[in-house]
Every structure is written in C-alpha cells, then in structure tokens.
Amino acid sequence: MNKFLLLSSSALLLSACATDPNAATRVNNSAGRASVYEDVRSSSAIQGIGVESQDIVGIADKMVRDMLSNPILAGRATPPRVLIDSEYFKNMSSSRVDKDLIINKLRVQLSRAANGRMIFVGRQYAGVAEAEADLQHAGVVDGGTTGAPAPTLRVDYRLVGSMNSQDTVGSRSGETLRYQTFTFEMLDVRTLELVWSNEYEYKKSAQDDLIYR
Template identity: 50%
Template sequence: MKCRFVVAITIASISLAGCVSTVNNSRGSSSNYVDSQAVAPGVSGVGIESQDVVAATDMMLRDMLSNVTLAGQSTPPRVIVDSAYFVNESTTRINVNSITDRLRINLNRAANGRMIFVGRQNVAMIERERELKRSGVVDGGTIRKTKATAGADYRLAGRITSMDSISKTSGMASRYTQMTFEMIDLELGTIVWSGIYEFKKSAQDDVLYR
C-alpha cells in the first residue's frame, strides 16, 4: 500500500513537471539602453520626446551664449532658469522640468562665469539655513554673510503649444509643436532674448505619453 502511494506521488510529480516545462510564460522583451538623441524603435509618437528636449535645449543654449546682453557683459548678469513661468499648453503630456533643468545645467556649465545662476527654486532651503545661522543655532559658514539673498536681472519664461489633426478614415495623426523661450528683464519687463524650437510629426498609431 505504501509503495503504491509513493509510486502515485512520483508519477504525479513527473506529470506536473512535464506540464510546467511546456508552458511558455515569457512576455515582452528585455530593456535596452537607447541614445537619448535617437528615435526609440517601435515607440515613437507625435509628441515631445527625448530627442526633441535635447535638440531644443542645445539650440537655446548656443543662441543664449551668443547674445551680448546675456553673455557679453563685463559684470555677469544674474539669471533664473526654472519652470515657474514655463508652461505647457500643448496636447503632449510632459514634465517641463525636464526641459528647463537640462537647459539650466548645460547653460551653467557652458557659460563658465559669463552668467550667474540664481537657484530661486531652492529659496525655502536657503532661507531656512540663513535663519539657523542668524539665530546662532549654527555658525556663519566659511564663505560670507549677506544682507539678503541674490536678486536676479533676468528670468526665463516660455510656452509649449501644439496643433493637432487626425484622419478619421486612416487614423493618421499629425501634430505641430512649438516651444518658445524668452529671457525677461525683471526691472523693466522687456524681453532681452527670444528663441523658438518647432517641429511637426505624423504617425498612424500614436503612443501614450506619461
């Protein structure tokens, strides 16, 4: 009786193993690194993608560095480059920080002191540290003490807009996207520099942007 039970269990185990081995549960494909300036195979749509962010920010960087008002003064101007006044009004879903962060970081590196960048997005952190220093909780650091934090001369503003068209018969979608960049004089309100990046894409099966 005991032998029959062992044999039955063994046969069941072999049968189960055989069933499992014949089932193909593999799905999808392994991840691969893709050049951020290249079109991703199979997932390219009509919206703003990494290659557009790279191309737009590189173009704006070169143009801003060639502007005498921004990068040719004997006293480097203080500028703010963040997303506070850079708005997305297009039909593409995108985090605009990916655009302004890349522009600011690469512009700061390339400017090499010709512009001074004010981190206004970090003002809460700065004010907290200044409060700790002046209340005596911590010492004054090793660099300097100032009466106030740095004021800015110019600040980035911009807008992303788009125009869409879709064919009901073929399902073909087309989108024209326009990205505008402007540096605003924070005393006069004048525009000291402007830049624009635009493109148009078409696709039959658009992708989902997140």
C-alpha cells in the same frame, strides 16, 4: 508485485513534488526580456507625435548655443544674473510633458557651457537660505565658513516662454498630425524688455496610439 509498483510510483511522484519549487507556486521562471539602453539623441522604435527625448535634448542644445552667442547675455564685462526656472514657462499645447524636464536640461547645459559668462540664481530654492538663517539665529547651527547670511541675489534676466500646438486628426485613418512650437525668451525683469528670443518647432504625424506620461 502490483503493490510494489504502486508504492514505487507514489514515491517517485512525491519526490518530484518535493524537488520542483515551481510546482507549488506556479512561477513563470523564464528569463524575460532584458531592458535596452537607447540613445537619448535619436528617435527610437516607440515614437509618436508627442515630445520625446531627442526633442528635449535638441531644444536645450539649440537654446544654449544661441544664448551664448548673444552679447547681451554672454558678452558683458559684468556677467548678468539669470533665473532659469519653469514658473513663467507655460505648457499650452496638447503634449503631455513635465516642463521641468525641458527647463532643467536647459539650465544645466547652459550653466555648464557658460563657464562664468552668466551667473545663475537658484530662486526656486529660496526657502533653503531662509531655513538655514533661522537655524543659525536659533543657535542650532554655527555661522559656516562663507560669511554671515547675505541677501539673496536680484536677477537681471528671467526665462519666460510657452509650448503651443495645433493637432489635425484624419477622421477615417485616425492618423494625427501635430505642429508643436517651443518659445523661449529672456525678460529684463526691470524694464520687461525681451532681450533674447528663439524657438524650436516640429511637425510629426503618426497613428496616435502611444501614451505619454
């Protein structure tokens, strides 16, 4: 009888091992926490004193609307050629942010809203035209459908600007306060006249225990 019981319990234990896949790998097979979509236009539960999505969207929105109300930029019979890239936009602030995140948003929003009132030059992609012309000269590709290679456009105005900040840290509380400014200007590349300027600023305070990357 004892032998029978021992054999039965061993068989049961073995069968349990064979059917439970977690027993072998020790995988934590729980559902986990689902990711949550949030509104890019509003602050979220995780927020600090750095540059966040609502700031980037707000900057682009404000600058686009102001540029399109400027007669030099958006009221000319011949639309001006503009170059909006981050080469002359400096991040001098203590905020860690990819400045192309701001400039790309600005260029795309402005390009969509301008609707022919400005001509946008993609100087940052200049190598593309040269490479394509080289391939055509080498006989690798044909002439395309938009005509012979043409000189790339000289721009009238170029975006320049900077991000600057001033931090204040409470030595006892560890609370940090940041005054952050974003300055945007359109420079006449022929005369260096600044034909348009605007800025966006904020002051935020928090226990600075977030990592921006």
